[in-house]
Structures are given as C-alpha cells and as structure tokens.
Amino acid sequence: MIRRLILLALAPLALAAADPAAGVSRQAREAGLDPEQCYRVRDISFSKEDIRIYLTDGYLIFGRPVNGRRITAVFSADVEGGDAELLVMPPTRSERLSLATFTESPTLNEHFQSSVMIFTDDTAPLLAEAVQAAGAPKSPEMGALLASSSDSVVRNLVTSFEVRVTLDLLLGRSERGFFYSVVSTRRLGNFDMLLDPCAREQIAIGQVAYRDDRAFFDNWTVFQARSYRTGRKKPPSPDFDLADIRIEATLEQDLTLKARTAAALTPRAAGLNVLVFEMSRLMRVSEVRIDGQPAEFMQRESLRANMIRGGDNDLFLVIPPRELTAGKAARIEFAHQGKVVSQAGNGVYYVGSRATWYPQRGLQFARYDLTFRYPKDLNLVSTGEVVEDRTEGQWRITRRRTGSLIRLAGFNLGVYEQVSLDRGGYRVEVCANRRVESALQPKPSPTVLLQPQPSPFPRVPRRPSDLVIIPEEPPVPNPTTRLSHLAGEIATAFEFMGRMFGPPPLKTLTVAPIPGTFGQGFPGLVYLSTLSYLEPRERPASARGDLQQFFFSDILHAHETAHQWWGNTVLSASYQDDWLMEALANYSALLFVEKRDGGRTLETILGQYRERLLKKDQDGKTLESAGPITLGTRLHSSLTPDAWRGIMYDKGSWIVHMLRRRLGDAQFFKLLGEICRRYQYQTLNTEQFRAIAREFLPPRSLDPQLEDLFDNYVYGTGIPTLKLHYSVRGKAPALKLSGTVTQSDVNEDFRVNVPVEIQFGRGKSLVHWVHVSHEPAAFTLTLKQAPARVVLDPGEATLAKK
Ligand SMILES: [Zn+2]
DSSP, X not given: OOOOSOOOOOOOOOOOSSSHHHHXXXXXXXXXXXXXXXXXXXXXXXXXTTEEEEEEEEEEEEEOOBTTBOXXXXXXXXXXXXXXXXXXXXXXXXXXXXXXXXXXXXXXXXXXXXXXXXXXXXXXXXXXXXXXXXXXXXXXXXXXXXXHHHHHHHHHHHHHTHHHXXXXXXXXXXXXXXXXXXXXXXXXXXXXXXXXXXXXXXEEEEEEEEETTEEEEEEEEEEOOHHHHTTSSOOOOOSEEEEEEEEEEXXXXXXXXXXXXXXXXXXXXXXXXXXXXXXXXXXXEEEEEETTEEOEEXXXXXXXXXXXXXXXXXXXXXXXXXXXXXXXXXXXXXXXXXXXXEEEETTXXXXXXXXXXXXXXXXXXXXXXXXXXXXXXXXXXXXXXXXEEEEETTEEEEEEEOSSOBSOOOEEEESEEEEEEEETTEEEEEEEESSOOGGGSOOOEEEEEEOOSSOSOTTSOOOSSSEEEEEEOXXXXXXXXXXXXXXXXXXXXXXHHHHHHOOOSSSEEEEEEESSSOOEEETTEEEEEGGGGSOGGGXXXXXXXXXXXXXXXXXXXXXXXXXXXXXXXXXXXXXXXXXXXXXXXXXHXXXXXXXXXXXXXXXXXXXXXXXXXXXXXTTXXXXXXXXXXXXXXXXXXXXXXXXXXXXXIIIHHHHHHHHHHHHOHHHHHHXXXXXXXXXXXXXXXXXXXXXXXXXXXXXXXXXXXXXXXXXXXXXXXXXXEEEEEEEEESOTTSEEEEEEEEEESSOTTOOEEEEEEEEESSSOOEEEEEEEOSSOEEEEEEESXXXXXXXXXXXXXXXXXX
16 A cells, blocks of 8 residues: 655744644644635636646535634535536556556546545635635525535544644645545546645545455555656655664553653754654554653544555654754653554464554664563564563563664564574574464364264264264364474575575574464564464465465565565665565575475476466456556555455566576676665665666677566566467578567567577577567577477566467
C-alpha cells in the first residue's frame, strides 16, 4: 500500500494557548457546514495541479471556519439539469494504463452528482473568489437542507483526517496543505481523490473496493503533480533527525508492552512548532517530554487516511512546549504502551504488527540501545548484541545495543529452543518454538469406517449401525526437529551472502519463528514462518504443493537472510522500487540453492515460476498481466488479489536472472557486490539499478542501455512466445546457417533479446544473440562445421514461452 499524506512539519507559528492541538482538532470535528455560506453556482471551474473541476450547475456550501479558516465544502448537482465534471489526465503511459484497468478509460473525464471536499491548502479562497466572480447568489434555505443532509458525512471525513488537519492548521502554511475530495458518479460510484504536497507522488485517485469479504484500496492512478514534474515545486524535506534511540520496555505477564523511548531530536530549521511521528495503532502514547518538560501530544485513529496512505502506522503530533533551536539536539521521551504481542496458542507468541512498536519518523538510520524486562520463562530476541542479561525474581532483563546504524529495531519472543553457530566471523542464532501454534496443531480427526462383517477391529465396540468411528491420532508437528538443519542452512547462507555482497548490517543474525506463511527481516533479526521449521509432511495441506514445499524448505529462510543486504543495507527508494529488494532477495536465495544443488535446479524453479506467471484467471488473464512490477503494492488490488506476490517474487527473480545472463556470471556477481558497496545505507531506485547494471555489460551487447530488458520486463508486461526456424546450406568449412526467431502473444512494441545456441558434436558451442521485435528476426552465420543442434535459449536467458 502506498504511503501518502506524508506529514512533514516545519513552521514559524508560535502558539501561546495551552493544548493547541486539542483545541484545533475539537473545532475541526465540531464545525460542520455553514448554511449562511451556500451558493447557487453555475459554470464555476477551478484547477488543482492536474485536476480540473467544473461545477456546471448546482449548489456549493462551505463549512464553518476552524481556527479562522474554512476547511470543508460540499457540492450538490441535485437540481433540475444539475451537473458537474471532473477531468484528470495522468501524465505517463503507465498511469493511463493503470487508470484504464480500473475505469476502462485512460483519462478520468466523469460527470458527478456530488462531492465532499476537505482542504487545508488554498482551496477556500480559490472557491470563494470563483463564487464572487460569477456573482453566484446565496441560498440559505438550500444551505439548511444541505447542512442537515451532509453534516454527518462531512464530520466523519474530517475525523478521518483529524491529525493531518490539526497539523496543517497549527502550521498555518497553505503550501503544505492538502486537498481531498470524495466524488459520487453514476458510472464509477464513489471514489477518492487526494492532492498532497508532502507525498512523493502528490496526486492519488482510487477507490475502496470489496472482494471476497476483504476491503482493498484500489489505486487507480498515482503520480507527481505538474508543478513537481516541472521542478517548479519541491516536496518538503524531513524537519528533524532522530538519533541514539534508547528504549526501555517491560513486557507484562499479560503481554502488554510498556515502554519508554528516548531519542536525540535535532530540528533542521528554526521554528519547528509541531512534530509528527508514526507508530503502530496498537500502541498508545501516554506521555511525551521534551528536555524534561511535558509536551502536548495528539494521537487519533484516522481510518480513511490510513486506507489511502496504507500501512499499519498511525500518525501522531507532538507540540514542543518551548521553541526548539535549529541544529541543536533536544531530548524527546515518550511513554507508550499497547498489545503488539499476540498469542497464537500453545505458548507461541509473535509481534503482531508489521508497523513500528515505538515512535518513529520515516526510516532514518540510528543507533539503538534496547532493554527488555520480561517474564523469565520466556525467551526474547531483538536487534543488537547482548550487553547485559540477568534475572531478578520473576523477571529476566536483557539489554542489547547496535554497534552500527540501523533503520528499524524489532523483537520477538517465545518459549524457544535455540541453536547458535559461528561461521566465517558471523554468528547465527536460530530459535524454534517448542510447540507449534494452535492453527498448525492437528485436530484428532475421527475416521469413519463402513465396517464389514465380521469386524476387522475386534476391540472396537460394535455400534447399532455398521459405522465405527476410530479416532486417529495424527502426528504432532515438532518445530524443533528441523532446527539444527535449518540453523546450518541459514549459517551457510549468511556466510555465502556475506562473501558475495560484503558485510551485513550486524554480525549476529537471530532468526525467530512467526506464525503465518511469510517472514520479515529486520537488521540482525529475521522472523521466519513457522512452516519453515516443520518437516514437509507436517505442513498443512495448503502448503503441500511442490513449489510451496520448496519455498518453505529451501527458499524462505535464505530469502529472509538475504534481506539483511537487500532492504537493510541497501534500501528501496519508494514503493515503485520495492521490487528490487524482493527480486534481489529471492534471487539471492536461488543462488544459494544453485550453489548447493546445481544449475538444473535453478532452471527448474524458474520454469515453475514461469508457469505460475502464465496461469490464467477466470477472465483468461495471466497473473503476469496484472501490471508492471514497478506498481509494487498497487498490484494488490481487488482486481488481482494474488498478483503482488507472484510478480514480485517470480517475475522479479526472472528479471534478475535475465540480467545475469546478459552480464555473464563474473560481471553479475561483481555488480551485486558493487551495489551493496556503493548504495550502503542508501536508497536505490529502478533507474539507478539500470544505470549501475549497464556498467557491467560486456562489450558489444545487443541492448547496451538495457532498454529492451527494462522497458518490456520491468516497466511493461507480457511474456512472449518465441519460435526458432533454421536451415543449414552449403558444405563445411563454409556452411551457412540461416534462422528466424518470431515472437507472438505480446504487444506490437514488445522487444526482446534471446540467445540461439549452436551446438557441435565436438568443441565449444557458439552463442548468437538475436534481437526480436514484431518483425521476425532473421540471422545468418557461417560455420566451419555442421551443427549437431541449434537451440533457442537453452539456459533460460529470457522469460518467454519457447
Ligand atoms: Zn522478501
């Protein structure tokens, strides 16, 4: 999901009132619509960057002022011949395609019946001016009607944006303000539109959609607004830096986590009067102090904002009690608590939130000092090296510190059995639960037998009917049986990757189980699906397919280990670049498997990935056609609920593999190491990845800019069917091999490079690369000896059907 409505605060407004945030937010919640400010409007139009709105015929009513500013308006076309229209043209082909996927049109040109608008930018004066210029008459009677029918909708929406609205009103800087509108149309239903100057991509249009009882936010189109594309405006940079994060946390017997988090906070500019943090919505702040003085804070649920913005974090505001000095570190302290720890039964626990369990701001690198106090019969693991570990009565106290800067600290707990291995200067500690969570605990399933006469089960008492129920005791999965094997595999993978990519962020890697089918990698700490701990026969039926078994037995632990580099050493620059981390992590796992089992295994897996990508849904669409990999989490929509995983992992691995085949092994491995070196603790985007990969291409490459690879496989969709026809004429040593490679099943503009291998009875094969487009690609080669076989792409250099 996309992070939008990114809140960044810096402003020179000094506030004298006590608890200003509480006052402003209460006003915003209670304001409602203003019947005295309702106008009969005709032919009013206004623009917000790429969004153009025409209020052709209807009524426009403003909300009552909050802190001196109007922040809401409602338009209704509920009159004879009433009408309004909206026009948005996404600036790029991929965004027009995305919009068309959801709306059947590459541009948004819709008539609408009504619209509720919330804004903290310059919309209020803009609309007021337009109303005045058009000489629109007031209509208090209609105002009263509209206020009574729409007030609750407006209040609800304002409540959804309460934190942001409060922030913007306190800042008082309209250039930082946002514009949001929910638009009601006949053809497309209700949809959301957001213009937020603090987001990386300021314009987002989409819709809440339901499928199989699940709610999705379908992102129809998301793009940079015009002023930002042209460079006229720049998104604001972070207001402050956080360093030296110190957390003292107590995990109570009932699993409530009570923590105090302290950090050094350095404002980048003067006059910072509101600070914005984010934290898991499962945690509540109870106190904030800055340099020892209590500070006002505001934390609210903001459901709609979260849905559009994505993620499990909530934003909260802190009002510094005194002016902060630019460049000078202040000490900020939070008391916070909540139930981030969940129980999966049988003594299996997990940190249930993928969000941050302590106050954070963006993903800034910092040093951590973490002390946990927890029931002594539990094991608790977290990021960092242990510097203190003792028991005090019923409690165990463990303190850890990180020697280097990391972007996020995690922890996990359970009743563990643990194996530690030292390998090549690294240490791996793998923890297993002693029992499986309830969901994996097999229920004794009564087996119903139709009992023939005479009974083959003489000891089972007879029943009146011939049915006998024999309770079958299934084997209880034991998550510790595979522990030593798993620890050995992870240690080998960690060492293998360390040699290939350079030093990991932390030298100790702790691996701990988490219920579910996935994992997550923090610096120095990996959550690994409990299924990876089980023997294949112990896994539930849903995980029993060949590829699934392989994933849990051989891929997932190596994939999560590889995230120490891809995601924790090198970071993804945005959701469009997340694929790099998933693809590189998964391909690193495949490299590890290849080293262990040989190249054939790698090709078999890639073949299975291709099959999965080509699998068709009920509408006959392949999984791969859901959209380009750069859509990232947007692939997870109501139209394609399963596409994200397949495209990120399977196609992502293919893209990296194709790159490898174009670079050659030696250059490819050099590239991976160089990325980790050059981008250590920095973000990497797709174009930077293309640029650095290009440096490692062999001379005379058919695709020297890697445009064929990236335009078609990264930024585009399609898996071509490739066919080779060839003939050999003449006599040795001047044989003429003539061939043609044709492509089908893809768009006209699809281009791909594919190797043709000419194998001889004796001596080395000859590889000839062919550039294929919608025209058949013909080639002619002179050969000294007759070929034994001519094969199209035997080493799987290209994702295609052959
Ligand atoms: Zn991953």
